[in-house]
Amino acid sequence: MLEMKKEWENLINESKNGSVYALARLITKVENRDKGWLEAMQIVYPNTGKARVIGITGSPGAGKSSLTDKLTPKFLEKGLSVGIIAIDPTSPFSGGALLGDRVRMKGVINTEGVFVRSMATRGALGGLSLAARDVVKIMDAFGKDIILIETVGVGQDEVEVVKTADLTIVVCVPGTGDGIQAIKAGIMEIADIFVVNKSDQEGADRLVSDIQSMLDIATGKFSKIIPIVKTVATTGEGVEELVTELLQGLESNKNEIAWKEARVREEILSLLEKEVSRHIRDKWRQSGKIDSAVKQVLGRQRDPYSIIQEIVSSVFH
């Protein structure tokens, strides 16, 4: 018990002193919900609250990683340290995440002041946004000014992740039918800034005007102007303009209290649900009750619903 506490404290202290290794290990232990994680986060928490979080989303191949790679040095130039959270879709079969995106991000991966963390969607079912928030807090506490969360914008889970950001970029590319697909996936409307990447390709202006029409139709729903920035991530074209828009956007929404409140509320409730679920699973598995319940259901002697009802009323009498 004492040893466990010591290990957490050591990791936190070493992270404070700039050890990237300790920081990575600390994140892993929190992600794994190692014993003592709640206490560790209580130590970390008071140092949070300074970092600004930018979500970068868009369909696979839109150039999110290349954009991240070009944005990062721009922030560094301005004296802002950067943390990157890259969320990989994971294969449920192999358990491994694809590393292609990491290869594209090689420009920043070894740069001083930049900390890159990959997160797999696997194992964080329903809790991906929660896990990302923990990582954001840890990076925040240990001095990152800007945290970029890069995620394939598909699936409800990933939409939830970008919702935790202070500002979200949606990256589109010409000629891919990105417009309609993005609407389908529900990511178009969470954009604070649109980026039309690969804007040297045919159809870029068309895409800009398509997005603009869509925004015009939605007028009234949006209380603010959504900029559309054209970039060529591979050459860095337009990236400076994007940084300017980002910093402006972060400045202007810094004090949106109602939104902050909603976010904290959601965070507390999600954290609570996850912890309660974990307790239930652990307790029930240990007691062997789950095995007998499964047998009864398979034998059709009982139904799952009456079992649930019994347990819930016993917990909450």
Added chain:
Amino acid sequence: MLEMKKEWENLINESKNGSVYALARLITKVENRDKGWLEAMQIVYPNTGKARVIGITGSPGAGKSSLTDKLTPKFLEKGLSVGIIAIDPTSPFSGGALLGDRVRMKGVINTEGVFVRSMATRGALGGLSLAARDVVKIMDAFGKDIILIETVGVGQDEVEVVKTADLTIVVCVPGTGDGIQAIKAGIMEIADIFVVNKSDQEGADRLVSDIQSMLDIATGKFSKIIPIVKTVATTGEGVEELVTELLQGLESNKNEIAWKEARVREEILSLLEKEVSRHIRDKWRQSGKIDSAVKQVLGRQRDPYSIIQEIVSSVFH
């Protein structure tokens, strides 16, 4: 209380007598977790266990809906009634689901013996597969022999949905880079049958051989042969062959006990977690404790983690 019970009973009886309206209403009430839903499902449950569930997944535009539209009459011809669950990616902004797919499914939507249910990904976060399972049970109890679950194969949530099926078809189309994208999204490995749709287009044979190579590489991981069926959903080409493969597949995995056990176990645990969480949310919201917790966190007088710890230990002492 008595009235509520009566309403559930009426809906169940009318559904039994073939009222599509009652069936739809019953599903909605269970989805909404209306008071009494657990008791209602206990009445429904004993009549379940006969239907076979087929998952149909693949990227947007792969032709899943058209395929569903063509598969359905084939099952009807064989005397099997059909239920369709169509899962729509929902826009988190508008709250509405896109109806394009429903338009493509117009061939079956009004056919006798076919019940179509749309489900939105919104609002079922982390619980989409659970909600789909409830709908499957209700369709099953009220006489559907074959239940098709059609879902865009992106995001962990949707992968979980198809995992609840007895058999899953992954639909690919030539020339879209579907192969690598499917692997990325983690849907390739959950296929029991591959369908190369739009197989009259260029690149179809190439795609078949790509999939075959991928399957060959994975040999050893798969304990059975995964068929690849070429179809043209718009004309119906290859659909008869697909039906044959499907019925064979369903027959051959009917008695996989270990898998059934794992599925029931997962279902009970998910149900339990969701119900307990719901209870905690309700209780907490009513007591006003959540509001004061949010205020304390925003004022930085407390951190979310110590709040969670306090509640969890009070519930589980």
